[in-house]
Amino acid sequence: MSRRVLVVRSDNLGDVLLAGPAVRAVAANADEVSFLAGPRGRAAAELLPGVDRVLSWCAPWIDPEPPAATPASLGELRDRVRAVRPDRALVLTSFHQSPLPMALALREAGVPWIGAISEDYPGSLLDLRHRVDGDPPEPERALSLAEAAGFRLPPGDDGKLAITGPLPDVTALTGEPGYVVVHPAASAPAREWGAERYAEAVEALVEHGYRVVLTGAPGDRELSRRIACPGALDLTGHTDLRELAAVLAGAAVVVAPNTGPAHLAAAVRTPVVSLFAPVVPAARWAPYGVPVELLGDQDAACRDSRARRCPVAGHPCLNRVGAAEVLTAVRRLTAKRAGRVRQLEHTGGAA
Structure with missing residues (x-):
């Protein structure tokens, strides 16, 4: 070889x-x-x-x-x-x-x-x-x-996404694990949910007792400022990629569009509420190997267009998704993860 x-x-x-x-x-x-x-x-x-x-x-x-x-x-x-x-x-x-x-x-x-x-x-x-x-x-x-080409995964490799460890301790930034990360930005505007919708979702999550952490690159600070509310912790621009991975690893759920950090969440085995615009197929590009709640109209007119900017007025594929749907999706994923942890504890496994 x-x-x-x-x-x-x-x-x-x-x-x-x-x-x-x-x-x-x-x-x-x-x-x-x-x-x-x-x-x-x-x-x-x-x-x-x-x-x-x-x-x-x-x-x-x-x-x-x-x-x-x-x-x-x-x-x-x-x-x-x-x-x-x-x-x-x-x-x-x-x-x-x-x-x-x-x-x-x-x-x-x-x-x-x-x-x-x-x-x-x-x-x-x-x-x-x-x-x-x-x-x-x-x-x-x-x-x-x-x-x-003749290259196969070694025995015991589950074929899921992964990154090298160990990850840094970010509890001084986030507090104890179990929060909900909201990462609003994507590399293409056609993949982003509206800022107003994110603001409504963050407020609903906080009102229902979730600790919310906002993440993003330094260039996303204005977007996060429009989304944040009292009770939400804004870490936008305050982490490098490995630190961001650690923040995502400590989350119960990540809420994100089709963006790199959604795949980074999958690589640290955190469930994802995926606000997925169908400009590319979700079958190919949704977060892989973790529990996912896929939100967004996958049959919208922009389907498979690969558009970087939404070609349909009002961005309906995502903007018809409401804060209540995100809240419900977060609840489902947190309940599934809690049940999985209880099962592993009962059987002596590891989460």
């Missing part, structure tokens, strides 16, 4: 986290795993079990704000790949992305064997052209490529 393997997954934080099971399969059968991520996903790559080193390069055919594809930029990619001397590479992509531009760049960098999922004719760019039937969740789709 290969000694040095390069795994490529460009795009955002969540996309990289969803590649985790495939990476662990590779790591179980290789001496060294390098991970090539885009700048938006690098921090997530650094959390993945099995990754020995992380490279970063912004792919101009994938990034939503693409840089110019210049000889100098492509030369930087070539030099970074050559420095790790991979003898195999797996190029992971979403269903709507082509792996062939990256495969061409890797060939130019001297990678002797490349595998990818490709509907397009790859010519000599791929040694393994893998096909995927049906509509599997993204982690299973990526793992199927690793398996087709």
Whole structure:
């Protein structure tokens, strides 16, 4: 089996986290795993079990704000790949992305064997052209490529999302575990619930006795300010990614749209109330491997459009969801988790 393997997954934080099971399969059968991520996903790559080193390069055919594809930029990619001397590479992509531009760049960098999922004719760019039937969740789709290349998860690996530990102690920020995290922001406006709806939901949760913690990046502070109410703790902009993972791990439930932190919650095994806009399929992109309450009209007119901004006036797929539905979903998930903990305690298991 290969000694040095390069795994490529460009795009955002969540996309990289969803590649985790495939990476662990590779790591179980290789001496060294390098991970090539885009700048938006690098921090997530650094959390993945099995990754020995992380490279970063912004792919101009994938990034939503693409840089110019210049000889100098492509030369930087070539030099970074050559420095790790991979003898195999797996190029992971979403269903709507082509792996062939990256495969061409890797060939130019001297990678002797490349595998990818490709509907397009790859010519000599791929040694393994893998096909995927049906509509599997993204982690299973990526793992199927690793398996087709001869990499399998080790015994005892459940194939769910995971990050490396230990996580930092954040109780000084959050208080004791058991709160509800509300993470309102997403990378595309079409995936976000309205701020007014979030404000109503946060107020309803607080009124019904839940401790609410708001999270987000520094650029989300204005959004969180509009959502917060007395009794809600606002940690927006106050955590790095590993600290955010610890905050999510301490939550009973996370309320979030289709965004990277929803997948980070799944990676620390926290249930998610997913406010999911159907611009991409929930079957592929909903939080994976944890209990999920999926809210939002999955048959709305924007379905499968991949729109970054809502193409329908009023954003009805999400804005028809009310605070009462979120409250009910949180109650269901907290009740399920409490029942699961009681069952494990009775049987001597671990939560």
